[in-house]
Amino acid sequence: MSTAQMRLIGTDPEQWAEIAYRDESLVTQLDGHLTADQAAESVTGVPTSSSTTPVTVVGMIEALDVEDGHTVLEIGTGTGYSAALMCHRLGEDNVTTTEVDPGVAARADAALETAGYSTWTMTGDGLLGHPRRAPYDRVIATCAVRRIPHTWVRQTKPGGIVLATVAPGSWAYGTGLAKVTVNGDGTAEGRIIGESSFMQARSQAAAPLAGDLSARAAYADSEREAKVAPTLLEEWMPAFLAQLATPGAQLVRATREDGASLRYVFDADRESFAAFIEKGSGWTVRQGGPAALWDDIEQALIAWQDAGRPDVSATRLRVTPRSHTYWIGDTPALRWEHRLV
Incomplete structure (x- = not known):
């Protein structure tokens, strides 16, 4: 993962609003602990939490196809921005959001409360989902995962959708946004709907x-x-x-x-x-x-x-309790089964 720079921004509300709605990601934590309020000047480090671009956040929520009354589990609370948008759309009681970093979770919960949303902000390993409020109509991840955890599939209602960035090799790029629909037999199937880039889930980040x-x-x-x-x-x-x-x-x-x-x-x-x-x-x-x-x-x-250089959206995906299978068209050389061990 590359290094990034973070600096403390002034408290002028107009400056904050201008920065928050710019179409760029804002690093909010470095090296798993350092936040801007702890730095007196510009510092560098490895990004471990950020605020994703508004365009990306809204695009993912639109791709989630939420409807009135749907319940959503979000993996990776971050700043709480996407959770706030989903609370506005669905109501605070229908949104559960999990964050592995206690400090990040506490700041997000405070921000959500300030915005008027007393939602379910949980601290824990999002790869395990949150079974206490399952099943969900939708699961959305704002971190990249090497494979879609089957816990997310199990905690989603049949006909529900799981949306997550998959990075099979933990690269910072060359990743895809997977959208799969859960079947009644505990499997899920769908495709990669486009390019997507998020920080790797902490437990899966490659050293x-x-x-x-x-x-x-x-x-x-x-x-x-x-x-x-x-x-x-x-x-x-x-x-x-x-x-x-x-x-x-x-x-x-x-x-x-x-x-x-x-x-x-x-x-x-x-x-x-x-x-x-x-x-x-x-x-x-x-x-x-x-x-x-x-x-x-x-x-x-x-x-x-030889297949004409199809883009990432040509990739299909099937998830079972024991494997992930990806394929593009009918070419055997463009089919991969990743067995879970």
């Missing part, structure tokens, strides 16, 4: 790779010319496909002392890597470990190109 990357990739089992340039992974849809093909992998960019571009894909769980070095007009890939990571990613990227 940055540490140490000498070149040493980690020193011993390769194979070396060849890459059929597809790894720079393609800097595009949204190829990055999404790479995560579907290798869910545990991380992409790392680096530059050698002589200025040559380097790219790595590491999968710590499978003790495997793919290392790339740019040579002339192409790239050489070295792979090591029991999993040939680039072979899997490359196969998916080539199949995607």
Whole structure:
């Protein structure tokens, strides 16, 4: 996750209103504890809580297809902004919102009370939902998850909707907004309805790779010319496909002392890597470990190109208690089943 800067903003109401309604995300917490009121000047750190852009918040609530009388469970209270909008639409007693960070939850609850909403603001692990007020008509997540927890499916009424950003490999981009409808048999099915980017759920956030990357990739089992340039992974849809093909992998960019571009894909769980070095007009890939990571990613990227480069909204999704299955069209190389262990 990249670093960000946060600064204390003045208390002028007009300034706050102008900033709050700008179409940009506002970082409200760094490194899991630091908030703007604790900083006398600009500070940097890893963002761990934020206020999402109003356009994104409203767009997600519209995609949720709420109706009068619906009950909603929100995962990730944050500043409380989206919860306030849903309280205004549905009534405060029909909205339950959960936040894993006690400090963030307390500030959001105070803000909601100030706005006139005494809603159900709970502190806890949102990945477990909130069974005491289940079942819900709708579940919406304002954090990214590696897979939709089946607890959310179980706590949603048949015919209800779960809306969440899925990031199968914990990347900061190349993620998709999944909208699935819950069936009566405990499964859910739908599709990715568009690009979406949120901070990872805290318990699922991948730690940055540490140490000498070149040493980690020193011993390769194979070396060849890459059929597809790894720079393609800097595009949204190829990055999404790479995560579907290798869910545990991380992409790392680096530059050698002589200025040559380097790219790595590491999968710590499978003790495997793919290392790339740019040579002339192409790239050489070295792979090591029991999993040939680039072979899997490359196969998916080539199949995607052959299929006409569909965007992320072409992806279908089925959730069961034991697996997540993604597919695009009828191409076998564009189908992935992620088993839950």
